[in-house]
Amino acid sequence: xxxxxFVLGIGAALTTTVAAAQPLSVAEVGSFHVGGRAVSLSxxxxxxVVFTAGSAPIKVDPNGDFEVEQMxxxxxxxxxxxARYPLLLxxxxxxxxxxxxxxxxxxxxxxxxFLRAGHDVYVSDAVERGRASWARYxxxxxxxxxxxxxxxxxxxxxxxxxxxxxxxAAERVALPxxxxxxxxxxxxxxxxxxxxxxxxxxxxxxxxxxVQKICPCVIIVHSQGGNFGFNAALTAPxxxxxxxxxxxxxxxxxxxxxxxxxGVPHLIVWGDFIDxxxxxxxxxxxxxxxxxALRADGGVADWWGLPKLGVSGNGHMLMMDxxxxxxxxxxxxxxxxxxxxx
Amino acid sequence: xxxxxFVLGIGAALTTTVAAAQPLSVAEVGSFHVGGRAVSLSxxxxxxVVFTAGSAPIKVDPNGDFEVEQMxxxxxxxxxxxARYPLLLxxxxxxxxxxxxxxxxxxxxxxxxFLRAGHDVYVSDAVERGRASWARYxxxxxxxxxxxxxxxxxxxxxxxxxxxxxxxAAERVALPxxxxxxxxxxxxxxxxxxxxxxxxxxxxxxxxxxVQKICPCVIIVHSQGGNFGFNAALTAPxxxxxxxxxxxxxxxxxxxxxxxxxGVPHLIVWGDFIDxxxxxxxxxxxxxxxxxALRADGGVADWWGLPKLGVSGNGHMLMMDxxxxxxxxxxxxxxxxxxxxx
Numbered sequence: 001x002x003x004x005x006f007v008l009g010i011g012a013a014l015t016t017t018v019a020a021a022q023p024l025s026v027a028e029v030g031s032f033h034v035g036g037r038a039v040s041l042s043x044x045x046x047x048x049v050v051f052t053a054g055s056a057p058i059k060v061d062p063n064g065d066f067e068v069e070q071m072x073x074x075x076x077x078x079x080x081x082x083a084r085y086p087l088l089l090x091x092x093x094x095x096x097x098x099x100x101x102x103x104x105x106x107x108x109x110x111x112x113x114f115l116r117a118g119h120d121v122y123v124s125d126a127v128e129r130g131r132a133s134w135a136r137y138x139x140x141x142x143x144x145x146x147x148x149x150x151x152x153x154x155x156x157x158x159x160x161x162x163x164x165x166x167x168x169a170a171e172r173v174a175l176p177x178x179x180x181x182x183x184x185x186x187x188x189x190x191x192x193x194x195x196x197x198x199x200x201x202x203x204x205x206x207x208x209x210x211v212q213k214i215c216p217c218v219i220i221v222h223s224q225g226g227n228f229g230f231n232a233a234l235t236a237p238x239x240x241x242x243x244x245x246x247x248x249x250x251x252x253x254x255x256x257x258x259x260x261x262x263g264v265p266h267l268i269v270w271g272d273f274i275d276x277x278x279x280x281x282x283x284x285x286x287x288x289x290x291x292x293a294l295r296a297d298g299g300v301a302d303w304w305g306l307p308k309l310g311v312s313g314n315g316h317m318l319m320m321d322x323x324x325x326x327x328x329x330x331x332x333x334x335x336x337x338x339x340x341x342x
Numbered sequence: 343x344x345x346x347x348f349v350l351g352i353g354a355a356l357t358t359t360v361a362a363a364q365p366l367s368v369a370e371v372g373s374f375h376v377g378g379r380a381v382s383l384s385x386x387x388x389x390x391v392v393f394t395a396g397s398a399p400i401k402v403d404p405n406g407d408f409e410v411e412q413m414x415x416x417x418x419x420x421x422x423x424x425a426r427y428p429l430l431l432x433x434x435x436x437x438x439x440x441x442x443x444x445x446x447x448x449x450x451x452x453x454x455x456f457l458r459a460g461h462d463v464y465v466s467d468a469v470e471r472g473r474a475s476w477a478r479y480x481x482x483x484x485x486x487x488x489x490x491x492x493x494x495x496x497x498x499x500x501x502x503x504x505x506x507x508x509x510x511a512a513e514r515v516a517l518p519x520x521x522x523x524x525x526x527x528x529x530x531x532x533x534x535x536x537x538x539x540x541x542x543x544x545x546x547x548x549x550x551x552x553v554q555k556i557c558p559c560v561i562i563v564h565s566q567g568g569n570f571g572f573n574a575a576l577t578a579p580x581x582x583x584x585x586x587x588x589x590x591x592x593x594x595x596x597x598x599x600x601x602x603x604x605g606v607p608h609l610i611v612w613g614d615f616i617d618x619x620x621x622x623x624x625x626x627x628x629x630x631x632x633x634x635a636l637r638a639d640g641g642v643a644d645w646w647g648l649p650k651l652g653v654s655g656n657g658h659m660l661m662m663d664x665x666x667x668x669x670x671x672x673x674x675x676x677x678x679x680x681x682x683x684x
Contacts, residue, residue, distance in 0.1 A: 024371075025365040025366075025368075026366040026368045026371075026418075028450065028454065029366075029371070029418050029443075029453060029454060030450065030453070030454065031440055031443040032444055033440075033532035038528065047486070049486070049488065050539070050540075063491075064491025064493055065491055065492040065493065066489065066491065067492075067531045067532045067534070070532040072440065074443070076368075076371050096473050098373055098414065098473055101373040102374055106374070108370065108372060112370065115371065125473070130472055130475075131438050131439075131472045131473060131533075131535075133533075133534060133535045133536070134535075136536075143391060143392065144391070146391065146402060147408065147478055149405075149408065150406065150407040150408065150409075167380075167382065186380065186409060187375065189408075189409045190375035190378055190475070191375060191473075192475060193475045193476075194478075197391055198392075
């Protein structure tokens, strides 16, 4: 594992602060759905549904034609982008593109940061969640959805230690030095959506179609999005100009690289408190082995353990932490060094 | 029923065309969740879930603490809005805020139109759908979700006559003069989301909280959003400066107005082909009676049957039709006449 030394330039920090006061010059705000397929259901029994309490049930026929497994992509295009390629932001599991928008504490998130830094920004909702919609189960999605609990998020996202979650927000104690705005934890939780354990292949297919539609591009992925991003780059190494994986929960097997990604710089970023989480201690090695394989191929795979770079206190949702702009600025500098800005 | 005569000014149309080429000066793009409540589930049995095909099932405990019944609101704030109040866009049933974004044929929708016209625009996803998320049923939402079929959308949205829907897109024949881009019908259908018949009260509560959070404002509602909008204005007549209801599928009882809305101008807009749809012939009278009651109170309730104003060919999704800008421009002119622009 190679550690990349990093010093945040004072000049760059000042530039960002000044830019924050200026309006953005925006060519278009919009969205589209991409991918998916037509499905027809037949032979299912009609169901009696009560539409209004107290009124007679109405027969509902679930059979018919549908569109399923598409994904949603919202975009903000600048009049004069300074980045060479659009920037795609791919969220993690049980979440949507809201991950990248305004932070739960009401402050601007990475969507605004990277717009201000001069990128056209595409924020998507993957198959099964948010504005991508979801399909009837078990007829189309083959399993039932899973609903993350607050306790799971509190612990799995390394906001508090295992066992420290309390229903009463006032009684919750975060990990020492934790930079997540814990007063906004319940607000953050409103961003959560149900997830399925059986839609990975459909999701990868839709992401690959997205890459074909709007890339060349740079992609920032988070958590569950890591695997989708790594695989998207393997599928279209000519289209993905850089991949930045924030705490990827998995990675392809090292032998998958096959020398195809020498021209696709990768950056993998990890926050703090990994050594206190059995979950993440188990998840980190896959991306380590994958980064090693990329470098063995002669490619670029930079690995940032933030505490070793002097940046402490970040959990899994680091794009929402109090120092989120600092980390975004580090990534922005990396992108500039890789020749991704004009 | 009073018909309001309308002539589209050539000058206004030219202004819009010129403005379309200019970038927007945007202060902030962002989002938030509003409303909802904490819910704790207990006593439910654990379930065996297979996460990866072929691997052993893992026990999943559905009990725990959740946030439910919140709604999602995305916003684009201009550096120098020309409108006095922000503009809120509320979608219809089985849909999300995507209704107002880029149209299924890839052309800009009403979100962009009203941004260019100088409004801060808030596009929301109501409770149960899109980025608002949805809650476990039947434990929290008390019924099962409903999935609209393509046939239902094709017929109920007055794109084609009852009986004219075909699975094969090439065989679909629209109503004569229909302005929906039928080549993009399947693309439109990807915007659909499951709906519940039992979440109206929770949805109204969240909309009312939204109004308290960000109004004074002007609200444009569509279809199922009509009732939510009418009731939001009744609940906060000091906060809602105008209500524009596009094909509202219902309205409060006339006696509900209670003289409270004299200062809140209402505009109700209906498209074409109503007389060919038993569904809409049944739905129109509620908003007619409600508009009559508003006027009897001494308030403003303008009623536009678009064909009588010389605008033909619009179905239920008129904000996606080929002449969507024309209708938006008529509404923009109405807002200006009502003193809602600076």
